[in-house]
Amino acid sequence: MTLLLQELIVGLATGAIYALIALGYTMVYGIIELINFAHGDIFMIGTLVSITIMNVMGITATSHPTGWTLISVLLVSCLGGMLVCAILGVVIERVAYRPLRNAPRLAPLISAIGVSLVLENVGLLWKGINYVSFPQIFPQINYNIGSITITSVNILVIVVSLVLMVALQWMVSNTRIGRAMRAVAQDREAAALMGVNVDRIIAITFFIGAALAGAAGFIYGLQYGSTIFYIGFQLGLIAFTAAVLGGIGNLVGAMLGGVLIGIIDALSSLIPDSNNGGFGLPHGGAAWHEAIIFAILILILVFRPSGLLGQQTPEKV
Amino acid sequence: MSMPVSASTLLPARETRPLLIKWTVALLVPLAVFTFIWSGEAIVNTTLLGFISPANSNYDTSTLIQLTIFILVFYAVVIAFAAYLIAVDTGRRTMLEVWLDILIFAVIPLLLVMEPQLGLIIGLALSALIWGIYFYVRNLVRKMAHVPPAPPLQNLTVLDTEQQAALVRRAVEGGFWFAVIFALLWLVVDLIFFFVGTLPAILLIWVALRTILLPVAGYFLGRLSGAIALRRVLPAKESKKNGNSANSSNDVLSKRHQLEVLSAARVREEAKDLVPNDLPLRSAGAQRFFLILLVVFLLFYPALDPILFGSGTNGRLAGYGDAGYYVILALGLNIVVGFAGLLDLGYVAFFAIGAYVWGMVGSTQLNYVFNIPFNASLMSWLFWPFIIIAALIAAMWGVLLGAPTLRLRGDYLAIVTLGFGEIVPIVFLEMDKFTNGANGIVGVQSPSFPGVFWSIITPMPYYYLILALIGLTIIANIRLRDSRLGRAWIAIREDEIAAASSGVNLVRTKLFAFAAGAFFSGVAGIYHAAKLGGVSPDNFSFGDSVIYLAMVVIGGIGNIPGVIVGALVVYAINEFILAQLDTLAADPSNFMHSVLISISHVFPGFTFGNIRNLIFGVVLILVMIFRPEGLIPSARRRRELRHGNDEEVEIGSLDVPPGAPDFEAEVHVE
Numbered sequence: 005m006t007l008l009l010q011e012l013i014v015g016l017a018t019g020a021i022y023a024l025i026a027l028g029y030t031m032v033y034g035i036i037e038l039i040n041f042a043h044g045d046i047f048m049i050g051t052l053v054s055i056t057i058m059n060v061m062g063i064t065a066t067s068h069p070t071g072w073t074l075i076s077v078l079l080v081s082c083l084g085g086m087l088v089c090a091i092l093g094v095v096i097e098r099v100a101y102r103p104l105r106n107a108p109r110l111a112p113l114i115s116a117i118g119v120s121l122v123l124e125n126v127g128l129l130w131k132g133i134n135y136v137s138f139p140q141i142f143p144q145i146n147y148n149i150g151s152i153t154i155t156s157v158n159i160l161v162i163v164v165s166l167v168l169m170v171a172l173q174w175m176v177s178n179t180r181i182g183r184a185m186r187a188v189a190q191d192r193e194a195a196a197l198m199g200v201n202v203d204r205i206i207a208i209t210f211f212i213g214a215a216l217a218g219a220a221g222f223i224y225g226l227q228y229g230s231t232i233f234y235i236g237f238q239l240g241l242i243a244f245t246a247a248v249l250g251g252i253g254n255l256v257g258a259m260l261g262g263v264l265i266g267i268i269d270a271l272s273s274l275i276p277d278s279n280n281g282g283f284g285l286p287h288g289g290a291a292w293h294e295a296i297i298f299a300i301l302i303l304i305l306v307f308r309p310s311g312l313l314g315q316q317t318p319e320k321v
Numbered sequence: 322m323s324m325p326v327s328a329s330t331l332l333p334a335r336e337t338r339p340l341l342i343k344w345t346v347a348l349l350v351p352l353a354v355f356t357f358i359w360s361g362e363a364i365v366n367t368t369l370l371g372f373i374s375p376a377n378s379n380y381d382t383s384t385l386i387q388l389t390i391f392i393l394v395f396y397a398v399v400i401a402f403a404a405y406l407i408a409v410d411t412g413r414r415t416m417l418e419v420w421l422d423i424l425i426f427a428v429i430p431l432l433l434v435m436e437p438q439l440g441l442i443i444g445l446a447l448s449a450l451i452w453g454i455y456f457y458v459r460n461l462v463r464k465m466a467h468v469p470p471a472p473p474l475q476n477l478t479v480l481d482t483e484q485q486a487a488l489v490r491r492a493v494e495g496g497f498w499f500a501v502i503f504a505l506l507w508l509v510v511d512l513i514f515f516f517v518g519t520l521p522a523i524l525l526i527w528v529a530l531r532t533i534l535l536p537v538a539g540y541f542l543g544r545l546s547g548a549i550a551l552r553r554v555l556p557a558k559e560s561k562k563n564g565n566s567a568n569s570s571n572d573v574l575s576k577r578h579q580l581e582v583l584s585a586a587r588v589r590e591e592a593k594d595l596v597p598n599d600l601p602l603r604s605a606g607a608q609r610f611f612l613i614l615l616v617v618f619l620l621f622y623p624a625l626d627p628i629l630f631g632s633g634t635n636g637r638l639a640g641y642g643d644a645g646y647y648v649i650l651a652l653g654l655n656i657v658v659g660f661a662g663l664l665d666l667g668y669v670a671f672f673a674i675g676a677y678v679w680g681m682v683g684s685t686q687l688n689y690v691f692n693i694p695f696n697a698s699l700m701s702w703l704f705w706p707f708i709i710i711a712a713l714i715a716a717m718w719g720v721l722l723g724a725p726t727l728r729l730r731g732d733y734l735a736i737v738t739l740g741f742g743e744i745v746p747i748v749f750l751e752m753d754k755f756t757n758g759a760n761g762i763v764g765v766q767s768p769s770f771p772g773v774f775w776s777i778i779t780p781m782p783y784y785y786l787i788l789a790l791i792g793l794t795i796i797a798n799i800r801l802r803d804s805r806l807g808r809a810w811i812a813i814r815e816d817e818i819a820a821a822s823s824g825v826n827l828v829r830t831k832l833f834a835f836a837a838g839a840f841f842s843g844v845a846g847i848y849h850a851a852k853l854g855g856v857s858p859d860n861f862s863f864g865d866s867v868i869y870l871a872m873v874v875i876g877g878i879g880n881i882p883g884v885i886v887g888a889l890v891v892y893a894i895n896e897f898i899l900a901q902l903d904t905l906a907a908d909p910s911n912f913m914h915s916v917l918i919s920i921s922h923v924f925p926g927f928t929f930g931n932i933r934n935l936i937f938g939v940v941l942i943l944v945m946i947f948r949p950e951g952l953i954p955s956a957r958r959r960r961e962l963r964h965g966n967d968e969e970v971e972i973g974s975l976d977v978p979p980g981a982p983d984f985e986a987e988v989h990v991e
Binding site: 033037038039099100103104107108109110111112113114115117118119120121122123124125126128129130133237241244245248279285286287291292294295298299301302305306309 | 658662664725726728729730731732733735736737739740741743744747748750751752753754863867870874878924927931932934935937938939940941942945946949
């Protein structure tokens with residue numbers, strides 16, 4: 005039971021990161037019905053940008069800043085990562101997706117795969133083929149509640165994600181831009197007729213989604229301590245699965261899906277190794293966690309094609 | 322159509338002469354480059370000398386026979402092609418235009434390919450680059466000079482009997498005179514060689530014989546070409562069949578009539594089939610000649626290679642054998658993505674299944690798992706039935722994955738296939754009791770065939786195996802595309818709802834597409850396992866699925882020749898060109914070395930092999946933005962994607978007023 009609760013906490017923190025990335029997928033899909041394959045790689049670029057900013061500010065893997073220095077380093081690298089990613093997102097939309105707005109559906113999808121490959125290789129050329137370590141500057145304090153341990157990083161990760169998600173939810177439901185975004189998502193032409201600048205709203209959507217990916221990159225670095233050029237693709241897939249699980253196009257769904265996937269991910273490592281005899285999977289559940297997540301994705305799509313919170317929309321003719 | 326052979330019929334008629342000059346020069350230059358500058362003459366002479374004195378020859382009898390067949394077919398096809406071109410050309414394009422095309426598309430590639438520094442792959446890659454630049458410049462010049470596009474309907478003329486006889490006469494004259502000029506040219510060149518002393522005297526008999534035989538052959542090949550050209554003329558309007566003139570709307574419309582009411586874009590396509598033709602080099606008839614040349618070249622390539630490219634045949638053949646299974650994979654994926662329009666991002670899964678089926682059966686792995694002793698040498702015979710069995714197992718998995726998921730909308734389906742593509746390699750990796758896990762399976766049997774020695778170091782049998790498999794795959798693909806099922810796939814791709822309303826069973830049709838795609842992937846998989854002699858779970862990642870998709874997209878979604886070219890292009894970039902650049906850069910004396918050094922200053926650890934995915938990424942984006950229909954698109958696809966100014970049906974061409982009895986029949990031609 006203790007183990008289960010412990011894994012739940014880990015899962016919650018991981019899930020928060022998945023949820024932040026999933027929000028970007030779901031926003032873009034909601035507004036232009038495109039699986040933005042490059043989104044995971046934007047997240048990866050975010051991790052690398054955060055590291056670079058820290059290095060520029062004189063922080064290395066061994067330094068332990070305190071007080072205002074710590075806060076300013078955290079804030080600057082987080083916001084800097086968000087800003088770079090946001091601009092990257094807008095540029096990608098402008099270069100690779102906007103020219104294909106009216107092309108057959110396959111075209112932007114393939115273009116997105118192309119962008120993903122390009123970004124991955126940019127990361128490779130930039131930081132090399134090995135893992136890059138993320139300075140662990142946030143003080144590591146363990147809080148023990150009963151027999152489970154919660155680390156300060158876990159709490160930070162969950163709090164930052166929660167704040168961003170609430171802010172996004174407020175923005176989408178309460179501001180003029182949010183209303184315009186919902187209008188464009190519902191019916192692009194009608195929104196344009198009502199005076200919404202569709203191109204600008206789509207660009208803003210990419211801006212916000214990519215900024216969230218940048219933030220996710222920053223807190224991922226804090227949580228796991230290292231990054232590599234190909235994590236974007238794997239994490240992106242899992243985050244996309246989270247978005248689909250929650251019902252794609254639905255913000256609350258993406259958050260819920262992210263957290264659920266994080267928990268499933270953590271719990272799957274509890275499955276015993278069947279090579280030791282008895283119930284389980286060969287080499288234990290951890291080796292299978294991706295397969296488990298994708299199997300769950302397939303099952304969800306088979307039985308509830310629009311996800312947990314999504315609405316079944318009839319296909320437009 | 323039989324004509325007496327007399328001096329007057331063989332002298333070219335006045336109106337034939339410009340055409341004769343145009344096409345003789347156009348074809349003779351590349352032919353002369355091939356024969357005299359490259360290895361054509363060498364092939365002929367080695368073959369003859371091999372037959373005259375077998376003891377001194379480097380080649381065994383079967384190679385000599387292959388070379389003989391190649392020589393005969395090659396020169397016969399070229400002469401017949403010349404006759405065909407002279408016969409069918411309307412003469413509307415000027416000589417210089419045609420010669421420039423020939424220079425860019427035939428002479429330059431020949432010169433590049435024969436350059437020993439470059440070789441076949443790099444030579445073709447450079448030629449492709451030149452072609453791209455040529456197209457760009459030509460379009461630019463045309464735009465600047467305001468050259469209007471040729472009106473499409475010009476060559477839709479119905480030939481009467483007299484004109485048809487003239488067509489055949491032109492073909493005969495063309496074939497005869499082309500052969501005469503070629504024979505004389507060869508005679509002069511050989512005499513020079515003889516006096517220089519490089520031609521053995523014994524071959525002078527052959528020179529004399531050839532100079533007489535070529536014109537005779539040219540005459541008969543010309544008649545053959547004439548007959549071929551006649552089969553492509555526009556048939557005259559058929560007379561009423563039942564004589565019931567009152568019921569005129571039931572008449573079969575003439576082909577010409579049909580073409581006149583089609584849109585300009587359609588007519589331009591249809592006009593390719595017809596004789597006479599404005600662009601004879603691009604006509605459907607000419608494509609047959611190219612196809613024959615290509616097939617002959619591919620069939621006898623292992624025999625030709627040492628003469629054409631020198632030593633290292635085995636290495637090159639092995640490389641081409643590997644390119645082959647990419648072609649099969651691309652063709653299989655084309656069924657799913659190109660024909661049925663279902664995006665499959667996990668295609669590698671079926672490839673892995675096919676490879677693992679043979680990996681398990683064709684090695685000692687099953688002994689090890691089930692403790693049953695198998696005789697490994699007998700297992701290798703099982704390869705042949707297992708081509709089908711492995712493919713069927715892959716197809717079965719396609720159905721198993723497809724059955725529950727195919728009702729999903731496009732993007733969701735893509736994600737499900739992607740998930741499947743990620744799960745399958747994990748399963749093979751982690752179920753190490755059966756699959757030997759991360760180490761993969763080694764010692765997989767090669768196929769067996771009586772009288773053929775198969776091993777990893779003799780690539781020739783694999784070359785022919787993959788050639789046969791590709792041939793069968795292409796035939797199957799063409800038959801599938803043109804079948805009722807294939808048309809249903811295309812209907813689904815265009816509009817699912819409309820297709821369903823027209824009675825297409827969506828789920829069944831999509832399932833067949835999935836199964837067919839997986840089937841060919843399984844074929845490629847079993848070949849891969851047998852060729853490599855092993856299976857490793859590392860070879861089946863999402864990156865591979867993306868590469869297969871890139872092949873289909875870059876080549877031209879839905880178009881079989883386009884997809885084949887796409888597969889070869891991507892394979893060449895992937896395996897040859899970047900690797901070649903790295904080899905060049907490793908040599909300090911080479912220019913590329915300094916380029917690499919300067920790049921490494923900015924990006925430590927940079928190699929050209931490293932950036933191949935970057936290149937694919939950029940290419941995918943560029944192709945999608947600037948040429949979404951691919952390099953060699955299918956005509957239908959191009960019309961869909963480029964529907965713009967030229968797609969309107971010209972109302973003026975409907976020469977029957979609405980309401981008239983003919984009108985109904987006319988508007989229903991499509």
